[in-house]
Amino acid sequence: MTHKRMAKLIDGRIVAEKVYTDLRADIAELKTRGVTPGLAVVLIGDDPASRAYVRSKDKMCRELGLHSVKLELPASTTQSELLKRVGELNRDSTIHGILVQSPPPGHIDEAAIVRALDPQKDVDGFHPENVAKLVLEDASGFVPCTPLGVQRLLLESGVEINGAHVAVLGRSMIVGKPLALLLMQKNKNGNATVTVVHSRSRDLPQITGSADIVVAAIGRAEFLKADHIREGAVVIDVGINRVEDAASPRGYRLAGDVAFDEVSKKATAITPVPGGVGPMTIAMLMANTVKAARQSAVHT
Amino acid sequence: MTHKRMAKLIDGRIVAEKVYTDLRADIAELKTRGVTPGLAVVLIGDDPASRAYVRSKDKMCRELGLHSVKLELPASTTQSELLKRVGELNRDSTIHGILVQSPPPGHIDEAAIVRALDPQKDVDGFHPENVAKLVLEDASGFVPCTPLGVQRLLLESGVEINGAHVAVLGRSMIVGKPLALLLMQKNKNGNATVTVVHSRSRDLPQITGSADIVVAAIGRAEFLKADHIREGAVVIDVGINRVEDAASPRGYRLAGDVAFDEVSKKATAITPVPGGVGPMTIAMLMANTVKAARQSAVHT
16 A cells, blocks of 8 residues: 655755864864874866766865865876876875766776876776775775765665665676665675666565665666555655756756656655755765875874 | 466586687687696695585696696695795796685684685785775686676576676675675676675565575575565576485485575575586686786796
């Protein structure tokens, strides 16, 4: 029986604000020790969406009182020039976190750039050393911001991860896999029973329908329907998709991977798009930068 | 309804023989190019079980015509002495694979030893670089031998992994996690929907009971019962546990993680213990050594 009530809305902006409040205290404490956490964001080319992301990261750094470096390079930047810049940032002691905005132009070997980062400054968590630390449950590593944000969102919303069955839709290197690895870790913020479901999965509704928490990160607009979840499940929507919409002045609207209208009537709690996971991703980037600064302060 | 028939026995010794037949051809081909794959196994101390493992690895190398080095060090070997030996093996061009027999004596920092291995010679697949390659689906990496053996056993037995729901019991770094990562990879030998179940999981019977393939790697004798699987499931038993048995001359018998007698009446195929996964683990060590030699021959 489906009740015609509305799920609790998990507001990522409010949770992100709580994260920032905690971070301000950490940053103030670091500053008393002479350390101002610094983040360098490298943008190659002038993709409008990437520029907007970089701008909002820079803005958030300033709001928090972090040292922020925005490195804007032309689309013609060569691989070796980019590697040289990364090397400079690796050696710059005022910079604790480095992020190369994705996607770079096609002639850039992104994996090689990630490998060139100092793993201790890899606040995106994509360097192989940090990937391995996530598997090996070494808490000194950096976890990619979106999965980390999903975990924090659940915890701050009072959703019990420990012992829950979590279905993760999608097996990307950026969200699905790291999230699965994070939530199955042997600690109180993990200990979930995790199923990774994907485009090739059979019996998808049966599997997601048995989960306490469903995280949709499959990149298909409104893919997850009410039939796919069980009554009272918690639903986290990582997707941001453009859907054609003639009624919109832009000709499209943004939609998540979840059919919000119907799923919100069956779930017990759900994130909106936008305003759910999105704000958490940038909050976790700030948190990773502060963590990097704290760890470097211990090391030196 | 449970039928009183017996599941097909998946005989790891027969599948391992097939692997060896394939490997012999690969080795012969490498030898025509002047490359004899070489494996070094390092044993510290004189634990009887470890000695037996090392002996069987050495014996298999000789049977296949591989170059085999057995380095037996006293239990008093220091960390720095061991690191020095590892460094020598890293530089030895006749050695393509290095394995440090686990567990080393308590004063040895095993993780540091693993990190000291040349990742290209890490045929155990435990070096962080190889762990990351497994997540990132880079086929040049080495996958730990037991998970690799489980995958091969399934494939050679005609069990379809692609699209299947696989429940992996256990989330160890040696078996559970790498197996989950391997079977969820985006390729025809993967593409499974994988659930990692563990000691903290609620509703375990419900979850394993919905899986097409159940792999038990939880380290508890006869933990998985007939009630935990669905009629016709495929069951792979990774466990080797000692169970007290007064009737046995040794005072114990070996038991897997699966209650074989009852599960074999409900499963469609099942591995025995011993003679199931065990022979595959050593076969995959040989396969990884041949792969290491092949990759080094390409590089030089």
